[in-house]
Amino acid sequence: MKFIRGVLLVGLLGVQAPAQTMGRLTLDERFGRALFSHCAFTVYYFEPHMPKVDRVELNCTPLAGLPNQETMSATRTLTAEESNRVARLANESDLYDGGHTGDFTRNGSEGAAKRLYVRCCTEGSHVVLVVTGNLTFQSGSRRELLQLLNQWRTPLREQFLKRKR
Numbered sequence: 001m002k003f004i005r006g007v008l009l010v011g012l013l014g015v016q017a018p019a020q021t022m023g024r025l026t027l028d029e030r031f032g033r034a035l036f037s038h039c040a041f042t043v044y045y046f047e048p049h050m051p052k053v054d055r056v057e058l059n060c061t062p063l064a065g066l067p068n069q070e071t072m073s074a075t076r077t078l079t080a081e082e083s084n085r086v087a088r089l090a091n092e093s094d095l096y097d098g099g100h101t102g103d104f105t106r107n108g109s110e111g112a113a114k115r116l117y118v119r120c121c122t123e124g125s126h127v128v129l130v131v132t133g134n135l136t137f138q139s140g141s142r143r144e145l146l147q148l149l150n151q152w153r154t155p156l157r158e159q160f161l162k163r164k165r
Contacts, residue, residue, distance in 0.1 A: 021047040023090055023120030027131070027149050030113045035161075036060040036072075041153040047087050049080040058156040072163065074156040082152075089148060090120045092141035096127055099142070103133030116146075 026042040039060040046054055057075040078086070095118045114131035131137050137146050 021087075021121075023047070023087055024118075025086070025090060025120060025145075025149065026117040027146075027153070028115045028117060031063075034063060034112075037063045039157075041149060041156070043078075043086055043149065043152070045078060045083040045086055047083075049078075049083040051080070052077055054078040054083040056152050056156070058153055058160075060157075060160060072160045074159045076156070086145070086148060087120075089141050089145040090118075093145050095120065095129065095142075096125075099129065099134065099136030101134065102130030102137075 023045045024042060026040055029039045029041075031037055031039075039058065042057045042059075044053070044055050044057075055075055055077045057073065059071055059073045061071050062069055095116075112132070116129045116131050118127045118129065119125070129136075131146065136142050
């Protein structure tokens with residue numbers, strides 16, 4: 001009953017709840033010959049921060065022919081500070097303003113082909129950026145964003161490797 005009164009009071013006073021902006025960044029990697037053929041690392045965040053909802057997830061598909069063919073998954077929640085940091089870097093990176101192309105041949109036939117799938121900021125639409133061989137990810141806020149995603153992904157990937165042993 002208290003909740004209903006609160007909603008009615010807010011409605012009567014004309015007070016608006018803060019707008020909720022959702023961001024989703026997925027660093028997608030395709031490998032040649034590796035333990036995994038495909039990994040997707042996704043960051044989900046809201047502005048303002050939503051505890052227990054803002055999180056990172058890693059899903060990897062083992063290379064065909066390996067004994068265990070189940071997709072491996074790991075997740076952890078983000079703190080308010082982490083959520084704010086990734087939101088700030090995504091906004092500063094101007095991910096919708098060009099610099100979408102790269103060069104998959106830079107890593108040779110065995111290197112990872114990386115793409116960044118984006119739905120964030122005030123745009124709300126989707127964009128795909130090729131990260132491999134993309135000069136716009138070698139400096140500035142885009143580089144910081146990519147480093148942050150790699151930093152958060154590493155402990156989750158290490159969990160997979162421990163399970164494989």
